[in-house]
Amino acid sequence: MGLLELVYDHTPISFQNLMCSGSGAVKYKQRYDRGYWEAREFCRDFDLWPLDRQLEYQREELARFVRFSYLHSPFYQRLYENVDVSAVRGPEDLQVLPVIDKEMLRANIDDIYTVPRKRGNESNTGGTTGKSLTVRMVPGDIQMRMAVLDNFKARVGFENLKMTRATFNGRHIVPPGQRRPIYWRWNAPCRQMIYSSFDLTEERLGFYVESLNRLRPQALDGFFTSMCDVASYMERHCIEPEFRPVAIFPTSETLTDAGRELLERVFRARVYDQYASSEGAPFVCECPEQVKHVELNTGVFEFRADGEVLVTSFTTHGTPLIRYAIGDRMELAPGGTTCPCGLKGPIVSKIEGRRLDFLYRPDGAKINAGNVSNLLKYLPNTIIRSQFRQSRMDELTILLEVDERRFEESHADGILTECRHTFGPDMRVDVCVVEEIPRASSGKFQMIVNEV
Ligand SMILES: [Zn+2]
Structure with missing residues (x-):
């Protein structure tokens, strides 16, 4: 605190x-400074462009973003050592690049950042695996993201x-x-x-x-x-x-x-629902008809056959995400589906993301998954996986898989302080560092196990 x-x-x-x-x-x-208002105007105009022009913009932006990441992030320089990045001219070329996942991001985070701490804004993200991860965003990207969101709201x-x-x-x-x-x-x-x-x-x-x-x-x-x-x-x-x-x-x-x-x-x-993520994924927003459209000016989604999506996000210059397996599942509507709202972004028929898990506070209030993963935000990039298990209203057990290079004993006390703040003084909390957190019988990892 x-x-x-x-x-x-x-x-x-x-x-x-x-x-x-x-x-x-x-x-x-x-x-909301000048950059934001310029981005708002750009988003408003972009909505009116014909699809060809929108796709052309997306291709150019993608090529530029991949080049930028290769030049400025030591992690991507290593990762793309044997790849000709100049060959990436559009979404169809992305397959020459390797896929990255959440654990690669966390373990290599210092090499992924393209800007020093003081030039970026840091935000913490947990997600469904209860990992502690800190991404760094540059001001221009924050303004663009706000503009996309506010443009989505202005449409309705x-x-x-x-x-x-x-x-x-x-x-x-x-x-x-x-x-x-x-x-x-x-x-x-x-x-x-x-x-x-x-x-x-x-x-x-x-x-x-x-x-x-x-x-x-x-x-x-x-x-x-x-x-x-x-x-x-x-x-x-x-x-x-x-x-x-x-x-x-x-x-x-x-x-x-x-x-x-x-x-x-x-x-x-x-x-009106909208999909983005705290790591900075590109956006999918519902239009006035409540249909979900990809916002083509924010990045590229690759829809894999197994339902998992890979994201490449143009608003992550501080912590680039390219072909990032974000852990959410989506389905694209059949080709040729159009929407009466007039927006041209591809239509997403289904998103399966963060689940509606929660824990109880001893007084009966629910603490949702977002707030639970926030409990770890003071331990940036230290927690590989965590699980919160509750079997009684006033008893909580937290299992942690930690990165031993970063974890210190005192970190457990920090978590206890955060828990007191969130659950009140009547909750008994045990923090246990373990080798491996057991999976559910389905094999799926659960951040929250609520047996109350
Ligand atoms: Zn629509």
């Missing part, structure tokens, strides 16, 4: 709102920064031991109310609903399971929202049909 968080935890809520707005202002400056009528949104995310905004039922903080520069995804218990959900009704947000976004918890509470208690959002934008989790219908029914607004 950082000093800033320590200060935050011991100040009044009004001051915590100021601190949220302060960190919002820092992010605002980083994400939501204008980010001008309209108000309610976000359910993994930030710890409610200090442990807070008595007042205020589980949200205001980020003024982004017109965003941040709602805690750690406090959604039956006794507290009513307060969330009251707050949403006061805020009257034009969009809901963030964790799908958290929004479903709110909607389900409203439906069970026959509470109608006193506002009607333009749209609902879930992130970070695979949607279920039942959850999507629940959200649309309760909030009388449509849900």
